[in-house]
Amino acid sequence: MAPAKMSFPLAPPVSDSLVDIQSLSKCYSTSHTELAAVNELTLTIPRRQRVAIVGRSGSGKTTLLNLLAGLDQPTRGRITVNGHQLDQLTRSQLADYRCRQVGVVFQSYQLMPQLTALENVELPMTLAGTGRRLRRERALAALERVELSQRAAHLPSAMSGGEQQRVAIARAIVHQPALILADEPTGNLDSATAGTVERLLLETENLESTLILVTHDMALAERFGQRLITMQDGRIAADTTR
Amino acid sequence: MTWMDLWKLAARNLQQRKLRVSLNLVGIVLGCTLVLMTAAGTAGVETAFQVLFDSSEFAREIEVRPSYGSHRQPPESEIQVSERIPPARRQRLREELTKAWQNENRTEFDYRIQPSQMDDLARIPHVIRVVPDFYLGCTVDTSTWMRAQDDLSETAVVALDVEQSVAERRLVAGRLAATESRQQDLMISELLAYQMGFATDAELQQVLGQPLTIRFRAQSGKMHSLNWLVSEQGVDYDLQTQLAGSIDKLVDNLDATELSEAEQMLIRRFAEAVLPSGGTQDVYQSRSFTICGVLRSEGKDMNLSSMFREFIGATDADLMIHHLAARELLRAQPDNTSLYGVKVVVDSTRNLRAAEESIKQLDLNAHSALWAWDRIEHQIQTVGTVIYALAAAVLLMAAVGISNTLFISVVQRTKEFGILKSVGMKDRDVLRLMLCEGVLLGAAGALLATLLSMLLAVCGRGLLSMYVNYRANTDVQGVFFELGPLSIAATWAFAIAVSTLASALPAWRASRLDPVVAMRQE
Ligand SMILES: Nc1ncnc2c1ncn2[C@@H]1O[C@H](COP(=O)(O)OP(=O)(O)O)[C@@H](O)[C@H]1O
Ligand SMILES: [Mg+2]
Secondary structure (H helix, E strand, C coil): CCCCCCCCCCCCCCCCEEEEEEEEEEEEECCCCEEEEEEEEEEEEECCCEEEEEECCCCCHHHHHHHHCCCCCCCEEEEEECCEEHHHCCHHHHHHHHHHCEEEECCCCCCCCCCCHHHHHHHHHHHHCCCHHHHHHHHHHHHHHCCCHHHCCCCHHHCCHHHHHHHHHHHHHCCCCCEEEEECCCCCCCHHHHHHHHHHHHHHHHCCCEEEEEECCHHHHHHHCCEEEEEECCEEEEEEEC | CCHHHHHHHHHHHHHHCHHHHHHHHHHHHHHHHHHHHHHHHHHHHHHHHHHHHHHCCHHHEEEEECCCCCCCCCCHHHHCCCCCCCHHHHHHHHHHHHHHHHHHCCCHHHHCCCCCHHHHHHHCCCEEEEEEECEEEEEEECCCCCCCCHHHCCEEEEEECCCCHHHHHHEEEECCCCCCCCCCEEEEEHHHHHHCCCCCHHHHHHHCCCEEEEEEEEECCCHHHHHHHHHHHCCCHHHHHHHHHHHHHHHHCHHHCCCCHHHHHHHHHHHHHHCCCCCCCCEEEEEEEEEEEEECCCCCCCCHHHHHCCCCCCCCCCEEEEHHHHHHHHHHCCCCCCCCEEEEEECCHHHHHHHHHHHHHCCCEEEECHHHHHHHHHHHHHHHHHHHHHHHHHHHHHHHHHHHHHHHHHHHCHHHHHHHHHCCCCHHHHHHHHHHHHHHHHHHHHHHHHHHHHHHHHHHHHHHHHHHHHHHCCCCCCCCCCCCHHHHHHHHHHHHHHHHHHHHHHHHHHHHCCHHHHHHCC
């Protein structure tokens, strides 16, 4: 049950950095004005770094994260993740990138309502064509990590918000992606539940992944990151590493 | 993504949206059931009629009539029509002229079938019986064993097709005339037996084996034409004899009258026409038979197969002889037995058309139930086509409905597709997933439609055969509503094709969605 072959060649990493962003812009044009949600942003992130991006609402954090996740196309600039230059990938290769290279945790969980927790966690591997047995094994292990083994057979509708977000975390880490992205993962949760989710996210430390957390909560960002990037109007206002 | 996982996900998606799926299913099931039942019904009715037609002994009969001169072609000069007339009218006029010429050139022979032609008919391939439509007026003599009875004296003999199964059913006592003893065997009617004083079953048994002699005119005497001329006017037989004497006397003494030569000639010619020279008396012959059976009239004992019956010949008469005996009798009496019709029976309805053609080659007219059959078949096909068109319209409407609901459901599921794409589902897989759902929906619909149709077919078959058996007094089991494997397969193919095609457009749209755009949807 070897994982299915990737449909694009793996370029050898050119540098030690996992993420390399060069002069990245994403513009939204409304009827009169043009708004740059991300504006000429340049950033590199090394492997296995834990990064927190903070900024006020509307500063372009989510936009940047979606671009990194390959969910959205930039207006200008270039993103390279783990050797893959995203703008050069076809739609199909981009889909492969999404299910093999990244794991995303969204603010509003984004689970498939008709699938059980286990099947939701399996989904990235199902889409990649991973064999059933291996898929199940890894998904159960991931659920174990988020302390939800006993709820594997439940549908999302039968779970609390915090539990759903934990399933989403399991789904983001199950295929051991190089890059894990989390966009306000505790934004919809009460403080107690948020604490658990935060703890579980922090425990991804021992995974071989780079973790980028986006939040408007300065306190959470400071607890979380080795590196703290502050965004303002689509640009990096501050970048501190501890 | 593997096909296995795709099918599973598709099934899961359908399971999740029960209400919408059920609504789609109703459309497919209704459409497919209608088509299936139409196919089954139409084919069933056609088969039922074919079975009835093939099994009906009447349908294998061909009525043969004289040509009445219609076989004779006029010389071209007689039907020449001016070239200036439009072709269609010219054709009509030529046909009318042909008919007029045939009327004028008809001979006495054109009104009759010659007894020798029965042998020609018997030689046509697939012809198994030739039954003359023959009616011989006669008097009955039973004086050797019973007191003579006046009112029995004037009666008639007809030929009975003893091989027809109706004949067997008409037997009240005794047996039908047998081929080996056909010259002696005679069947009498129940009515004649009653008139002779035999009514109860026991009495009827006494009639069997008794001799019966018939006396019939073998050659017409002098009186025949006069009788034919004046009997209509109510002139009775004694007066006719006197009249004949007077005419004879007048002709003998014409010289003594004051009539001119030409007037005398005219009267001589008239006298010769109504009282031809020759023997004054008719020549009579007798034949003796032995009564072998008593038959009741054909009556109302009809079944559905008799709808193909052509009314050939006299079937009810006091005296009946074997049809082969009738043929022999006719051959022996060529002069005075006119044959106005013949019934020809072929071995199978499949050979009717060919036999009819061969009969026409003999310059005779031929009619069978084929014309009725052709009409029935045409009617069934016409009605079938109309119903098929209606069913197709229903399916088309179902297809539009399905496509509509699928489209709406894609719009409602936009967010779901966004999630699937955000975790790496490819455009191609989204498309395949939707098509899988379409195929599953179509297959489920076809399955339900097949089951429903089978149920309906069983009910329909039961009701229909009950009705038909009651109405037609015949047993046509299991012919109606036959669900052929071909129509079931076609329905499955159609249902799956419709729901897959209906999914195609929304599927393509879904596959093109951008994940961020899709996920923003609530
Ligand atoms: N699809 C869009 N169309 C137009 N403007 C958008 C769109 N998405 C985001 N924006 C704008 O881009 C800016 C950055 O948004 P976002 O990245 O969501 O900020 P954040 O996540 O930091 O709150 C905001 O001003 C927002 O209004
Ligand atoms: Mg945001």
